[in-house]
Amino acid sequence: MIAKNSIENLKTTLDVVDVISQFLQLKKSGANFKACCPFHGEDTPSFVVSPQKQIYHCFGCGVGGDSIKFIMEYEKTTYPEAIEKLAGMYNFNLEYENTNYKKQDISVVEKLNGYYLKLLPSNKIASQYLQDRGVWESSIEKFNIGYAPKSPETIAFLKQNMLNLSDAKEFGLIDHGENGLYARQIERITFPIYTANGSICGFGGRTITGHNAKYINSPQTKIFNKSRLLYGYNLASQNIFKKNQIIVTEGYLDVIMLHQAGFDNAVATLGTALTQEHLPLLKRGDPKVVVAYDGDKAGLNAAYKASLLLSRENYEGGVVIFEDGCDPADMVKDGHVEELNRIFSNPKPFVPFVIDTIASSHDLLNPLDKQKALQEINEYLNSLNNLIQDEYKQYVSIKLDINAKHIRTATNNHQRSQHVELSTVDIAELNIIKTALESSRAYDLILNTLDIMMFDFHANEFNLLLNDPQNSVLIGISLKDEIKIYNEDELKSQLNAFLVRFYTRQLQYVKLDVTMEFKKKAISIRQIQENIQILRKGGLLPFNL
Known part of the structure; x- marks a missing residue:
């Protein structure tokens, strides 16, 4: 963790006008400086920078803050990332309080x-x-x-x-x-x-x-950590925010050639499928996600898994599959840029892609196999929200050539009870975070037991526990009386409940994965079931999946 006094020393070296002028064209206006706000569209400058107060404020959209806040908002970074970026810009050597968080000499x-x-x-x-x-x-x-x-x-x-x-x-x-x-x-x-x-x-x-x-x-x-990195993101980030779209490809050359052709919002995973750990990066700026993979078996499997993940997390976007051994790099080289533009503008939405993939893995002319396909699709739809389920009932009906009444999605009663359960989980997540802030022993136990992907509502706050415990968001949580601090027994009970809920959900995901090899699926199911059994007996085990 970056030392607090080091942050304060950095702040004293920063000049808000100098920082912002590296990104915007500022014009002198009395004692202050003005520019058109970069955070909303405007023709008349309402973005004011005060050298005296060392702050900025937009009278149009209300954004404001200091130099660090500007970098966070403009570059879509976390608080520690903004500090490190500014330190790099001004050749300032940061100090770190804890050796576990010491910045590496790279x-x-x-x-x-x-x-x-x-x-x-x-x-x-x-x-x-x-x-x-x-x-x-x-x-x-x-x-x-x-x-x-x-x-x-x-x-x-x-x-x-x-x-x-x-x-x-x-x-x-x-x-x-x-x-x-x-x-x-x-x-x-x-x-x-x-x-x-x-x-x-x-x-x-x-x-x-x-x-x-x-x-x-x-x-x-x-x-x-290849599961948290996207090749080319450092170059593509600003274009992703401007275009409100991120294109996720499979290879380095795909990214390089797409950038050459003007698709400078393209990135690539690093020899691995899109994972839960990539989501915080994909979420920055809330762009539409276009998954652009090859049409071979590996590419189709990766696209299916990515679509499962992204649709359940309510990401907008879709899938583009390149058939016949072609890839984006080849298309750019061969001059098919206009065709690429058309393809990326019309991806297949995630939900129908998942439904089609499940359906294509079964012989729909065989009634028993069609029933299996329907069961898998029902399970998938039930992992989505009510509105999405209703939207795609007719699609499934046509795809499987069945009456829509056979598509049994979650009932309103189930959704209401689920909402109550999730509200309870919401409060429990905040209680756990506040407990971690109050006790170093609880902090260590929580971080050794839970993973960020287990948090449905407060993943960002959990991430702050790791990277920025002094963040104002966490301070606000610690000051709220309605958020409680668990004693040791309560904490262990809640951690146990978190793990049971997470492994139960993972068990459903594995069962739904039609692309996983049978032997590997059987081993995964057995491992998860054993974990759940230990937890249901009151045991507590570290996260291991």
């Missing part, structure tokens, strides 16, 4: 990336590959594409430049084998991967020597 990653960048032009095979794929020089510069040489050359560079080898190993750049140190990226085109606020955290690498592993990513480290 200079070894940055310098190795610089080394890779310098090597690319001199490697004819790598350069020719990028040229053949249609990648422009400007894109190579924009995305900092480089080339990793043979392992001994990388190790020699690190040693000659007296870079910390322990850090290099910790950050997944090198490892130790039977013959000593070796580089992880060997004879590969390198694609540096950045966090949402622009800090380099790892690499993806594409072989040019015919290695069996065509692409490899950095391993999981303290600074690299």
Whole structure:
């Protein structure tokens, strides 16, 4: 966690006019400065910046705050991210209170990336590959594409430049084998991967020597978690907010080529399916999400799982599938930009995509198989809200060629009882958060037991517990008398209830997953059922899924 006195020292070095003028064109107006507000459309400037009070305020839409607040709103970042961005802008060294939250020195990653960048032009095979794929020089510069040489050359560079080898190993750049140190990226085109606020955290690498592993990513480290990162997000974020759309693809080259063609709101997952952990990043600015995957088996499975996840979380958007071995990068290279624009403007909504996928996995000419399809679709629809269920009853009726009366979605009574239950959960979540704020012992127990994905209503507040315990939102929770503090027994009981509810929900998701291999599904179901059994007997176990 960033030290409070360090934040205060940073604030004293900031000038709100200087900060905001790096993003907006400010004009002097008396003692203040004015601009058209970036947070709502206007022709007459009503956005005022006060150098005397060190604040800004818009008299049109009401937004206002200090330099940190402006960065949070303009860049759609969290409080810690905004502080770190400002510290980077003004070359200010932040201090951290807890070693567990200490900001990592990533200079070894940055310098190795610089080394890779310098090597690319001199490697004819790598350069020719990028040229053949249609990648422009400007894109190579924009995305900092480089080339990793043979392992001994990388190790020699690190040693000659007296870079910390322990850090290099910790950050997944090198490892130790039977013959000593070796580089992880060997004879590969390198694609540096950045966090949402622009800090380099790892690499993806594409072989040019015919290695069996065509692409490899950095391993999981303290600074690299592929389940929470989206390639290209640091470059795409502002365009995502402007266009109110984010295009999620499967590969680095898809992102690079789409940006070349003007689709600069494109990002990619890192060799993994879209997960619950990606949702906070996708939620920034509430854009419509377009999942754009290949039409092979892996791509269809990933699109189905993403649609299940996003539809249940009420995300707007849909799915685009590229058939016949084609992908976005190929289409850009071949000049089909207008067709891509049409495709991305008309994705298939998530709910019908899920329904169609379930239906296509069954023989609908077989009455028993049709019944199984209907059962799976009913279970899926019942995980959505009432309005969505009603909207798609007719769609299912036509798809399965059955009478709509057979589509048994949740009744109003069920929804009412569910609403009461969720309201109780809502309060319980706040109680748990307040309890964590009041006791370090409770804080440790809660963070070791629960995961952010278990919070239906207050995931953001739970995230603040991890990253910014002094946030004003948490202070407000701690001051509310109607939110209680659990004693030890009450806390354990509530944690138990959270885990039971979460695993029960996960059990339903796994049962619904028609793409999961049978053996893997059976193992997952058994593991979840065992966890639920332990919990129902009053036990408490750490989150493990």
